[in-house]
Amino acid sequence: MTPSRSAALPPGASPAVPAAPLASSQPVPSPSVPAASAPAVIRATDGRVRPLEAGDLERSAVLFLRAFRRGRRAPSQRAVEEVAAYMRRIYLEGPYCDAGTGTLVQVDGQGDIRGFLGILKTRYRLDDEELSAGIISTLMAADGAHDGMAAPQMLRALNQSAFDMILTDSANRLSLPFARPLKYQLMPLNCLQWMRVFKPAALLLYKARERWPLPPAPLFAPVTHLVDRAAARALRPRQRHAVPPRWREETIDATGFAAVLPGFVEAYRLRPAWPATELGWLLDQAAQKRAGGDLAFRLVHGGTGTAPIGCYAFYGRRGGPAAVLQLLARPGQWGTVLESLAASAEAMGCIAVHGPANAAMMPDLCAYRALLFFYGGGTMVRSRREEVLRAVREDKALIGGLAGDRWTRLGTDPFGDG
Numbered sequence: 001m002t003p004s005r006s007a008a009l010p011p012g013a014s015p016a017v018p019a020a021p022l023a024s025s026q027p028v029p030s031p032s033v034p035a036a037s038a039p040a041v042i043r044a045t046d047g048r049v050r051p052l053e054a055g056d057l058e059r060s061a062v063l064f065l066r067a068f069r070r071g072r073r074a075p076s077q078r079a080v081e082e083v084a085a086y087m088r089r090i091y092l093e094g095p096y097c098d099a100g101t102g103t104l105v106q107v108d109g110q111g112d113i114r115g116f117l118g119i120l121k122t123r124y125r126l127d128d129e130e131l132s133a134g135i136i137s138t139l140m141a142a143d144g145a146h147d148g149m150a151a152p153q154m155l156r157a158l159n160q161s162a163f164d165m166i167l168t169d170s171a172n173r174l175s176l177p178f179a180r181p182l183k184y185q186l187m188p189l190n191c192l193q194w195m196r197v198f199k200p201a202a203l204l205l206y207k208a209r210e211r212w213p214l215p216p217a218p219l220f221a222p223v224t225h226l227v228d229r230a231a232a233r234a235l236r237p238r239q240r241h242a243v244p245p246r247w248r249e250e251t252i253d254a255t256g257f258a259a260v261l262p263g264f265v266e267a268y269r270l271r272p273a274w275p276a277t278e279l280g281w282l283l284d285q286a287a288q289k290r291a292g293g294d295l296a297f298r299l300v301h302g303g304t305g306t307a308p309i310g311c312y313a314f315y316g317r318r319g320g321p322a323a324v325l326q327l328l329a330r331p332g333q334w335g336t337v338l339e340s341l342a343a344s345a346e347a348m349g350c351i352a353v354h355g356p357a358n359a360a361m362m363p364d365l366c367a368y369r370a371l372l373f374f375y376g377g378g379t380m381v382r383s384r385r386e387e388v389l390r391a392v393r394e395d396k397a398l399i400g401g402l403a404g405d406r407w408t409r410l411g412t413d414p415f416g417d418g
Helices: 054-068 077-092 150-159 173-179 200-211 217-239 254-264 276-286 334-347 386-393
Strands: 042-044 047-051 104-107 113-126 129-141 165-171 192-197 248-252 270-272 294-301 308-316 321-329 352-356 371-375 378-383
Touching (some): 254 294
Antiparallel strands (some): 047 104
16 A cells, blocks of 8 residues: 555555556456445544545545655646546446445545545455455545544544455555554565565666666666676576476466466465456556556466466566566466566566565575565455455465555556656
8 A cells, every 4th residue: 555644554555666458348346245335424523534436536636646746745737637537547437336435535624635545446255255355555644634543534444344354465564563453464474575686786776866866877887787797697606496497488468367367366265356357457557557667478388388387467677677566376386487587577678576475485485595575565454254364374365466556556656747
């Protein structure tokens, strides 16, 4: 979720890194499970929490831009309109929203929007049972909003909603101490991002240029090139990984990725339902993300004529770090799929590749000495169903990626005039 400047409660977003759009029709809710909706208006002495309405969008967009893009500067009308249109698309017109939005706002006595809690509606499966799920996305509150009560009020309202489960994969660090009191089950390994670096000097320069205005990158090219050549000689021998002698990757498009992805999630007890319409909509939206480059898709085979052993989607462009959106593999094949990912990213000209960790891939990740780990965003689940939490505790739940909020443009993309 996108972090709030004034709210210290979960959740918050972390940097993410976006391809031809996949044509798709509007997803519809499954008739087998009633659509979860937000509770009735919750009143408090300092405001009220209610579901998001179309008339709230521009004021919510202003709140978003002031919190995450321009500080106290007044946002342009173009940026406000673009964010409002985007919020309409994902929060009011997205999958299952025809049965009511799950997104909440906190409104003060004058009718001003003082808090916003964006919820992406989806469906999960627990074994053969279908569940309604809400993915916490953007959480924000205006500076000094009701002495910091906006976030707690919205989260209380969300916890009283009809969702079978509530999840997030991008809660900020301030959220973690509140996870236990709010009865969220934390997935510690999934909170980490791993990074494999191909060109360390180029990566340091890239990160520095993100933070400070520096001279054009070509001026540093001779130095970074020499350092990276030396690093390659020092690090590559230590990064050898045992992989089958015969494996190959296949470049596919979004339609092909949507066709194979459901087959790789069946190994998880708790997994996204992902009907074709919803998955098509998600990939179409993910392809519109611009901050990290184009969205590429790969299918990995263990050998000629064999069934696929894994698939992945990542954002990347030459001269920047590649970021994994989704990576899945058959049991025992994570190392091969990770090698394929690294080869694809390096061939594209990326200076590094990073993605979310999980328990299944950790033995293969630990085989690399030159690997970095850092906090990527809290992954946690709340549910009144014990079997849901059991699946989470036993690492039999697929959370994050397309079953999260990293595919949205709200994390890092510019809006309007940038």
